[in-house]
Amino acid sequence: MHVTKDSLGGLLFAAIGLSALLMSRSYPAGSALSMGPGYFPTIVSTLMLGLGVLLFLRGLRAPADDTPFAVAWRPLALVTAAIAGFAFLIEFGIIVSVTYLVIAAWFADPNRKARALIVLIVIGILVPILIFSVGLKLPIKI
């Protein structure tokens, strides 16, 4: 037995479907005549669970993928860390959060060049100030 993209994907969606189904069961289902908040989600998550299991089983029997499932951990981790860090730093203003965002994202770039970094930071700070503070007049701390 080998792991295929289909079996992995099937497992993932079956798991989401199952948890959604369990949650939907806790909402009042009502009847067809007057659908409660749980009626429609129950149908959708049941379908999802069923199709997820189907995909999982089919994936188990299928031949191995031509290109196996792979995750580029470096850009995934760095880009996500860049965005998440931005969320925590935005309260300190545009300059702080953008500087962090650009530096973190810069490390994710396989073709990064040191001299580009400072230019990117400067442009990166100016553009949102121009668009959001000056242009759209939104109250964001600079």
Added chain:
Amino acid sequence: MLDGLLLGFQVALSLDNLLYCLIGVTLGTFIGMLPGVGPLVTIAVLLPMTYGLTPVASMIMLAGIYYGASYGGSSTAILVNLPGESSSVVTCIDGYQMARRGRAGAALAIAAIGSFIAGCIGTFSIALFAPMLGSAALAFGPAEYASLITMALVATSVLVQGAVVKGLLMALLGILIGLVGMDVNSGAMRFTFGQQSLMEGIDFVVVAVGMFAFSEIIRELSLSHRAVEGNVKVDSLMPTRTELQQSVKPILRGTAIGMFCGVLPGIGATVSSFASYVLEKRCAKDPSRFGHGAIEGVAGPESANNASAQTSFIPTLTLGVPGSATMALMLGALMIHGITPGPNVISERPELFWGLVASMWIGNVLLVILNLPLIRLWITLLKVPYSWLFPMILILSCFGIYTLSNDPMDVLIGAGFGVFGYIVLQLEFSLAPFILGLVLGPMLEENIRRALLISHGDPMVFLESPISAGFLGAAVLLMALLLMPAIRRAKPHLEQEA
């Protein structure tokens, strides 16, 4: 229709709207040429910024980006053999060969002329058919709507790249995400995990930016980028008389195919360009010329992809049911402004509908003016490396999400969707059904609820109305067809529609 068009031109020719049209098509051309940045990412990133615009202006700009990209995509396909958009993949085959033989200028000109003719006919057909379809749709009750939405979801799910089951799963997940928050009918909280920021639901923009911008950046960074060779020469832009004559019929045939494909859910610009190429090859007296720089192989597909970009607005605007991910984003943009898309839009907001239609025609004129004389300028812009682009996309995306309600939690949720989007892309799932499910899910639930209420809980209501039964029958038929082994093998040719 004449009154409508007159009103439309009044709206579209106002200085503001003209400016947004110009911004849209210029941006569209630019991102159309850049590999790695497509209309989906661009529209997702720009969505939050359209809050400050009028609904007409934001639709005009976003639409300009969409059809502008199909113009820009063809230029890179012809000049450097790199399709900027998936809808221009097929143009590479003969377009690049023409460029190698020194006919780059002619190929560009024919692509632009074909796109322009297709754009004009496409716009005209929207003006002609959309009101007709709209008034027919006024007769739709909740049962018909529920079945129509189901059909659109099924069609998109089964026609995208990858297994049928995977498309359906993504659509179902989109529906579930769309249900997060307070149920409008009972006030019950659904899938909120007790989180305050989830009570009003997950903002459409957060999901769109996360799934399309963030995950795409992660994916692009893991691919190695081909440097663009700089030595492209564009000689005379004038096609010869023979070249023009050879192109007339392919342009018209391509337009017809594109218009037809555009209105169907799940089939769009990319599929129509492939279909047109195959048709031209079959119609040709000497098919062996194809692949060696046959001008018909540029004229047909380029007309087809632009025609379908135009007509895909018909179901979106008149029925409120989008046929592709891009159209789902357009619909989301309308909903941001509190407009419920549907058959009433044409009669209740005529300035919106006709203004958009007129702006599309103006946009096509602008594109021809922008593209041909300025082609050398565009080629220099092509050399902007991705290293410079993606930090800017990230910054604009983050601020766009944050400024929705000044809630950093939204940015975190967006990051979560970025990770999820990347993982499912690597597992070869398509994002289009997901975003369609997200937009249509709440409408589907509401229409099913109303239909069952009217029928006193009898589910047969979906089969008793002939229109509703027709939609459901079409959905079942599509699924059955796509599950047949012979067709399943042929499906990889249906490239994913961006």
